[in-house]
Amino acid sequence: MAKAYIRPGGLVWLPYAFYNSTAMVGFTELAYEPESLDNYWIYHFFIDHRYQRQGYGKEALHLFLQFIRDHHPQCRVLQLTVHPENEYAQHLYTDSGFQPTGAVLSSEAVYQLSLNS
Numbered sequence: 001m002a003k004a005y006i007r008p009g010g011l012v013w014l015p016y017a018f019y020n021s022t023a024m025v026g027f028t029e030l031a032y033e034p035e036s037l038d039n040y041w042i043y044h045f046f047i048d049h050r051y052q053r054q055g056y057g058k059e060a061l062h063l064f065l066q067f068i069r070d071h072h073p074q075c076r077v078l079q080l081t082v083h084p085e086n087e088y089a090q091h092l093y094t095d096s097g098f099q100p101t102g103a104v105l106s107s108e109a110v111y112q113l114s115l116n117s
Contacts, residue, residue, distance in 0.1 A: 011039070016067075018047070018060040025051040026060050030068065038077035040068070045080065045089075052088075061096050069115060076115055081108035 011031040018026035026047040033039035042064070047057045068075055080098065082089050084107070094100075098111040 011041075013043075016064065018056065018063075020051070020056065023051075024048070025056045028060075028064060030064075030072075032072070032075070035074075037074055040072065040075045040078045042078065042080040057088075057092055058095075061092060065096065065113070065115075077112055078115060079110055079112045081105050081110055083108050 011033055014030045016028050016030065017024050018028075026045070028045040029043045031041045031043055045061070045064075047060065065078075068078060078098075079101075080093065082093060090109075093111050096113070098113045101110045101112050103110040
């Protein structure tokens with residue numbers, strides 16, 4: 001959450017939590033360059049281990065993507081990185097339309113999603 005105040009890379013960092021009733025089940029951050037069309041990133045997307053493999057990740061990602069479409073209509077390309085051994089996350093992201101770009105950032109594969117207007 002400190003990134004929201006420090007703003008590494010000059011990006012705006014916005015933290016979001018995912019809840020089921022009053023239980024926090026996950027967390028993510030949207031980082032973006034204001035006025036940009038393609039410098040939008042999802043960072044730290046995770047679901048607490050107690051709630052994994054119950055559909056929360058898929059639902060949270062779906063809701064978050066819709067939130068980005070609704071509140072950041074200028075965003076045309078959304079990116080994220082995935083640890084090479086995290087096959088569950090790789091499937092989650094590709095099932096949601098993200099595609100690997102072939103680029104690597106901090107030892108993690110970069111995936112991107114093109115958002116339609």
